[in-house]
Amino acid sequence: MPNSVLKGRSTRKTHTHTHDYYNRLSGHEGKTSSLFLLSLCYLPRSILPSPFHFHSLFSLIPPPLSLPLSLSLSPQFSRSPVSVNFIEVDNREMKEMNPWHTPVTIIITVIGVMAIVALVTVAVLQNxxxxxxxxxxxxxxxGSSHTALYIYEWPAEKDNNTGRVEQTHLCKVKGPGISSYASAPVKAGESLRLCMEEAKQWVPGKRHHQTPLYLGATAGMRLLNMANSSASDKVFQAVEGALQKFPFSYQGAKIISGQDEGAFGWIxxxxxxxxxxxxxxxxxxxxxxxxxxxISFVSDNYDGSESPSNSVTFRLYGNDYNLYTHSFLCYGKDQSLRMMQAHQSQAGPATVLDPCFHPGYTATKNYSVLYDSPCVSDRKPKDAPDTFTHIGIGDFLQCQAAVKSVFNFTSCKYSRCSFNGVLQPLLQGPYGAFSAYYFVMNFLNLTDTSVPLEDVKEKLKRYCATNWDQIMQQHPEVKLKYLAEYCFSGTYILTLLTEGYNFTSxxxxxxxxxxxxxxxxAGWTLGYMLNLTNMIPAEAPDTPLLPHPGYVSVVSVIAVLLFILFIVSLRPLWPRCSKQPQIV
Ligand SMILES: Nc1ccn([C@@H]2O[C@H](COP(=O)(O)OP(=O)(O)OP(=O)(O)O)[C@@H](O)[C@H]2O)c(=O)n1
Known part of the structure; x- marks a missing residue:
């Protein structure tokens, strides 16, 4: 831009004019624009692409502000010791020489800015x-001891692989497990009603019809089915009738195998x-x-060739697993107590002294109830009285010996066994122990497995030796049936883990x-549902390269870079400051 366009005035006159103009524009938005122009011209040369022609900058002021084409200073500037030369520019000439005023440039600029704004908006909104x-x-x-209803939820748009399934509600059915209703099957169905009503509240109404409902029965029904299959069928009929009355998508009630129970718990x-x-x-x-x-775990020593019935293979998220699993029927804690007591009462005595119950504990028990299970029924003493007196003596070491009597360690046709001739590969940790393992060890305050095993046994020994009255006084809130059995249950757990499964110190x-x-x-139910709804893919799902915030950031950065590129590409059109700004 030729310097001739700038028309410098004497310092004195400029000063006067400045004041005149400032007075006219005082409070006017023109102040800001003028200050902006000055600032641009005072930018260090290094960041300016070419020397600015100071007068050209007037053309950057929108038309209403660039008139009258006289530069004013903001009040701060006018008060500073620095004096500024006043500059007057011929407006018509300026317009002719400044390409920023050409309609094409303005249209390109507007379209460019709109395109970038649109790009960022779409990136943000679309994603x-x-x-x-x-x-x-x-x-x-x-289950054998009770029924529980679990509600799971997962994000609707991600159900085929990536969404996390979480438990939102648990309802414990009042009363015993459904296998206990063998003599009154209708009650088995009725017992589920309250929890089903609760489920109707927890699942939004518009989702009811598409919500799958499964019932899986475990060892209690396995035993009932073994002992009396028609009674088991009647229980299922009653349960099905009751569940089908609810608006969910009923998927059937069935006994799940021990192998499935183990594998789904592991999943x-x-x-x-x-x-x-x-x-x-x-x-x-x-x-x-x-x-x-x-017990279910993956071991490098197990490929399924030895005792294939213990092997379950999966391909999950692109990885192959060869799982060892075994379910010991009758070795749940209620049935194992029966087995131990059956062992103690083989001769049918009128009094059974039990080292696994607290000293001072006394109860009258019925022989027919004790032996009413396929786990012990074949051992029922012939000439036993109807009842026996069950007396606790609280001796941990004797209890351990009595508990051991329920395991058979004599025969093993495999390379190594746990008990009862069942193959068990070398243990390979870590392990999660849940259900009654947790209930019992949590009650006994023994969940810390960093405590040496000998100390754990010592604590349990003291607990078992504690008088029953004292135990009841200390735990008035705990159900008496559970409370009476914790000494046995703790001893059983330690014996099962160490003698049965071969865990060492x-x-x-x-x-x-x-x-x-x-x-x-933790339990088999979630794994069961994940499997039946195909929620765990065999192959690793394709994940988007970038999460949503990352995507928006990248698009925004690209948009800003494009904008800068666009501005730089217009460099030949940029206005220039004069080499010697007219500011003193
Ligand atoms: N606070 C509690 C709750 C439960 N239990 C015991 O824990 C066992 C229940 O465990 P659970 O996993 O619920 O078993 P079920 O599903 O009923 O049994 P199964 O899987 O063998 O059919 C029962 O022996 C019960 O007496 C306990 O000792 N303390």
Whole structure:
């Protein structure tokens, strides 16, 4: 831009004019624009692409502000000791020489800015997470001691692989397990009604019809089915009739096999721990119920060729697993107590002295009730009286010996066995122990497995020796049936783990007693539902390269870079300051 366009004035005159102009524009928005122009011209040369022609900058002021084409100073500037030369520019000439005023440049600029704004807006809006909608699934665990209803939920748009399934509600059915209703099957169905009503409240109405409802029965029904299959069928009929009255998508009630119970418990634990998705070392699962107990783990020493009935193979998230699992029917804690007491009362005595119950504990028990289970029925003494007096003596060491009597360690046709001639590969930790393992060890305050096993046994020894009256006084809130059995249950757990499964003083610390993982109960139900709804993909899902915030950031940065590029590309059109700004 030729310097001739600038028309410098004498300092004195300029000063006067400045004041005149300032007076005219005082409070006018023109102040800001003028200050902006001055600032641009005072930018260090290094950041300016070419020397600015000071007069050209007037053209950057929008037309209404660039008139009258006289530069004013903000009050701050006019008060500073620095004096400024006043500049007057011929407006018409300026317009002709400044390409920023050409319609094409203005249109390109406007379109460029609009395109960038549109790009960023679309990036933000299109990828904005939608308000979360959920899907639901209901699983009823019809266990030997009780039934529990679990409600799971997961994000609706991600059900085929990536959404996390979480437990939202647990309802414990009042009364015993459904197998206890063999003589009055209708009551088995009725017992489920309250929890089903609760489920109707927890699952939004518009999701009811698409919410799958499963009922899986475990060892209690396995035993009833063995003892009396028609009674078991009637219980299922009653249960089905009751469940079908509810608006959910009923998927059937069935007895799940011990192998499935073990495998689904293992899936639940490792799914909740996110070990499957990330392909991490898995955690073995130890599940202790009332009528059966399961052990499941992956071992490098087990490929399924030895005792294939203990092998379950999976392909989950792109990884192959060869799981060892075994379910010991009758080795849940209620049935094992029966087996131990059957052993103690083989001769049918009128009094049974029991080292696994507290001193001072006395109860009258019925022989026919004790032997009313396929786990012990064949051992019922012939000439026993109807009842016997059950007396506690609280001796841990004797209790341990009595508990051991329920395990058979004599025969093993495999390379190594746990008990009862069942193959068990070398233990490979870590392990999660849940259900009754947790209830019992938590009550006894023995969940810390870093405490040496000998100390754990010592604590249990003292607990067992404590008088029953004192125990009842200390725990008035605990159900008497549970309370009376914790000495036996603790002893059984330690014996099962160490003598049965061969945990040593060292490997005992690999066990973690758990109830919940990230808000969901550890147990077979979640794994069961994940399997039946195909919620765990065999292959690792394709994940988007960038999460939503990352995507928006990248698009925004690209948009800003494009904008800068666009501005720089117009460099030939940039206005210039004069080499010697007219500011003194
Ligand atoms: N606070 C509690 C709750 C339960 N229990 C015991 O824990 C066992 C129940 O465990 P659970 O996993 O619920 O077993 P079920 O599902 O009923 O049994 P199964 O899986 O063998 O059918 C029962 O022996 C019960 O007496 C306990 O000792 N303390």
């Amino acid at each position: 904005r997470p939608l308000p979360q909608k959920y899907k639901y699934g209901i699983v009823m665990d019809a 639940t634990v490792n799914y909740l721990d996110e070990r499957l998705k990330q392909g991490l070392e898995t955690r073995g699962a130890l599940d202790l119920g009332g009528a059966s107990t399961q 060292e490997s005992y610390s690999d066990i973690k007693f758990i109830k919940k993982i990230k808000g969901s109960d």
